Amino acid sequence: MFFNEVSIYGSWQAFERLVCRYLAHKGFSGVRLVGQTRDKGADVIAHKGGKRWLIQVKHWKTRIGVDVVDTTLESLRYYRADVPVIVALNGFQEKAVRQQQALMAQGIPLQLWSADQLVKNTSHLSDDYPYGCPSEVFERRDYQENAIQLLVHEYHRPEANRALVVMATGLGKSHVTFEFLRRILLGEEVRVLFLAHTNDLVYQLERSFWPYLKTSQETLVWNGYERPGADELERVPFVFACLNTVSSYVQNGHQLPPFDVVFVDECHHVGDDGMYADILYAADAGRPGGPFLVGATATPWRPDETDLTGVFGNPIVSIDLVKGLKSGFLSNVDYRMFTDNIDWNALRDLKGDNFSPRKINRTLFISEWDDAVVLELKKAWFEQQVPRAIVFCGTVDHAITMRDRINALGFCRAEAIYSRTMGGMVLEGYERNRILCDFNDGAIQVVCAVDIFNEGIDVPDVNIIVFQRVTHSRRIFIQQLGRGLRLSPGKDKVVVLDFVSDIRRFAAGISLKDSLGEDGGPLPGRPVRVRLPYKVSFCKVGGEDPKTETFLRQWLDDVAAIEEANEDASVLKFPPSFNKR
Structure with missing residues (x-):
């Protein structure tokens, strides 16, 4: 069993997990x-019986x-929890037990759990999945089942040794890859090395894999904080490892234990440096006689144009954002790109023939319009049943400003969330975790985020996304948009309000609209999920703005070149018909 007399004496981080x-x-x-450090006395938050x-x-x-x-009782108030529990590796002092009895008499349901007790309880569990068989618990979608079967077939094909899975955020690429692994585990014992480039992703991968594991199957994390010995690495069948740690291990001359499958999450990072190449070479992954190599990504494009197919082969399955939307695999999208902040008078004063995005952005856009953003958010809020x-x-300052302006109107509760330290401001780990817990439970309905929801953070499904952040990375833009694209019961659409002041974002909006086409319906043979179509529109506050869209289309003649251009590239030509507006 995963909770046993050996596993409990690993690291304290492993014990918490x-x-x-x-x-x-x-x-x-x-x-x-x-x-985390200074966590206010809480390590885990969970729900059962309607209580936190x-x-x-x-x-x-x-x-x-x-x-x-x-300390635990004090943390109850901060996290607004109902039932306090203390888990101890080596039990409790008699005074603590007597205090528990006194608290129980006062109606405070303090629980004291020893590790020995949990080991015994786990030994009595049936050897089963925590939520039931995943193929029955999770909604079965045809495109996912097809991808799973293709992976299983490729794994068993003698001449095959690698596979690439490309699926847009929201399409369930984790389910596809984990269910593939679960199915091959039904027929044979398999050792798997999971690789990711950040610790957050490593921990998220392990947590996400638990529903696909039976009680008897153990996992292990290998990173800069948790360094299992060689015997543990060989004993535990599922190792979740951070790129830097494994790379250092290999570079120091150590031999990797044998694995049957090597899985690389967010594999578009493979081209960042030579660390992945060193590890895959040391593991002999993706080559005849070596471990089967699987790469998964939602965003296969790379600025350095590294070809992922050279590492992972041609995609076994490839469903990008546009295909997912057209096929009805993702939520309907009502994408509203606002043009109110275009300063047409400033544009008329431009001199010259060619302009860079930097010069256009500085000249073309009026930057201060937060009040209009909040009002549009409020309007969209009442379009959704459970917003x-x-x-x-x-920036952090902007996130705090937006939080305060949203809360001032009183239609919802908002919080600002950002990296632990950013711009000299500190959001302690316990504060960030409390916000995420409240957001997950619905006590907070809006989060104003700065660089926190791109990769490696679990967030609940959302149905409104507001862009006020300029990103010149297509990958990050798609990852952020994907936070609202997952299908869920009762969800008709995701409303996207795009207020980004960057000429390249307008180019991206035109590109997305053209890619989706004007028909607004699913592909032939696909049932209509709901009657609301996906839609990309250019708007002013209060209504659509087709006139500006027409002008932008004429100006942004080569949309692809402009969307991918850097700040100083001279790619924009002054439209000769501008003065006729």
């Missing part, structure tokens, strides 16, 4: 690991005393 996985097998939902449970996990050599009980929104901002 064992508790998370245990909770999943015991019927808890919304299990989230929140423990707060779990403090102590991997101490000594028994737990009343001071930990006091939930992410506002992508460019």
Whole structure:
């Protein structure tokens, strides 16, 4: 069993995750690991019986005393939890047990769980998946099933040794790859090395894989914080590893343990440097006689034009954003690109024949219009039955400003969330985790985010996205947009409000609209999911703005070149018909 006398004596981080996985097998939902430095006395938040449970996990050599009980009770108020739990590796002092009894008599349901007790409880669990068989629990979609079968077939084909999965955010590429692994595990024992380029992604991968594992199947994390020994790396069949750590291990002359499958998540990062190449070479992955190599990505494009097919072969499945929308695999999109901040008078004063995006952006756009943004958000808010929104901002100051302006109108509750340290401002880990928990539960309905929801962060499904952040990365733009594209019960559409002041974003909007076409319907043979079509429109506050779209189409003649242009490239020519507007 995964929770056993050996696994509990790993790292304290691994012990916390064992508790998370245990909770999943015991019927808890919304299990989230929140423990960090200065975490206010909470390590795990979970839900069961309509209550929020707060779990403090102590991997101490000594028994737990009343001071930990006091800290845990204090954290209840901060996290707005109902049931406090303390999990201890080596049990509790008698004073702590007596305090628990006194608190229970007062109606405070403090739970004290020892590691020995959890090991015993786990041993009595059936060897099954935590939520039931994934092929029955998760909604089965034809395109996913087709991709899974193709992967299984490729794995068993003698001359095949690699596969590439390209699926836009929201299409379930994780489900496809994990279900593929689960199915081959039904017929044979398989050892898998999961690789990702950040620790956040490593931890997310492990958590996401748990529903596909039976109680008897163990996992292991290998990164800069958790360094298992060679015997552990060989014993545990599923190793989730961070790129830097494995690369250093290989470069220092160590030999990797044998694996049957090497899985690279967000494999568009493979071309960033030579670390992936070193690891794949050391593992002999993707070559005859070596481990089967699988790469998965939602965004296969790279600025350096690295060809992923050279590493992973041609895609087994490839469904991009446009194909996903046209096929009805993703939520309907009502994309509104606002043009109110175009300063036509300034544009008339431009002199010369060629202009860079930097010069156009400085001249063309009026930057301050946050009040209009909030009013448009409020209008979109009442179009959705159960609204939930992410506002992508460019700076921490701007995120805080947007939070305050949204809250001032009183139609929802908003919070600002950003990286732990950014621009001299600090958002402590416990604050960020509390916000994510409240956003997941619906206590917070809007988050104003700065560089936090691109990769590696679990967020609930949203149906309103507001862009106020300029990104010149097509990959990041698609990742952010994908946060609202997942299908879910009762969701008719995602409303996208794009207020970005960058000429390249207008080019991207035109490109997306043209790619989707004007018919607004699904592909032939696909049933109409709902009557609302996907739509890309150019708007002013209060209505559509086809006149500006027509002008922009004439001006942005080579849309692809402009969308991908850098700040100083001279790609825009002054439209000769401009003065006729």
